[in-house]
Amino acid sequence: NGCSYADSGLHVPIQRMPNVSLAADERGGSTADLIAGVDNGLYVVGDKSWSIDMQRYNFQFTGQRFFRIKSGAIVGQVRDVAYQSNTIDFWNSLAARGGPSTYLLGGAFNCGKGQPGQVASVSHGAPSCLFTNVNILNTNEEAGR
Numbered sequence: 078n079g080c081s082y083a084d085s086g087l088h089v090p091i092q093r094m095p096n097v098s099l100a101a102d103e104r105g106g107s108t109a110d111l112i113a114g115v116d117n118g119l120y121v122v123g124d125k126s127w128s129i130d131m132q133r134y135n136f137q138f139t140g141q142r143f144f145r146i147k148s149g150a151i152v153g154q155v156r157d158v159a160y161q162s163n164t165i166d167f168w169n170s171l172a173a174r175g176g177p178s179t180y181l182l183g184g185a186f187n188c189g190k191g192q193p194g195q196v197a198s199v200s201h202g203a204p205s206c207l208f209t210n211v212n213i214l215n216t217n218e219e220a221g222r
């Protein structure tokens with residue numbers, strides 16, 4: 078189940094990702110509540126760069142900011158971090174969703190695709206979420222620096 082559209086009547090419609098959002102848990106807590114339940118982990122804020130294979134199965138993402146969590150508290154900011162997984166393992170690792178107050182809608186106005194190129198707006202929303210057992214990389218070490 079997908080969708081396709083063209084950016085104008087002058088172009089042929091091409092397959093596009095649908096604008097899908099993850100609903101907040103109506104009984105879910107705040108981001109601080111999710112963090113309070115983590116013994117050892119990372120809090121990822123925003124998105125910065127991404128790499129996704131052609132089948133949209135394996136991926137790697139970085140965030141705008143990363144914070145270390147120890148014993149349910151943020152203990153400092155970290156850098157040179159990425160997380161990677163595959164679609165099935167990642168969504169199966171979703172342990173909790175935050176409540177409505179944590180929901181954010183984001184997107185881009187310039188998702189380009191096709192030849193000749195077409196531009197489309199995309200958006201995806203989600204609450205704060207807790208994922209477990211996701212592979213974390215030190216990107217500085219991975220680059221051999």
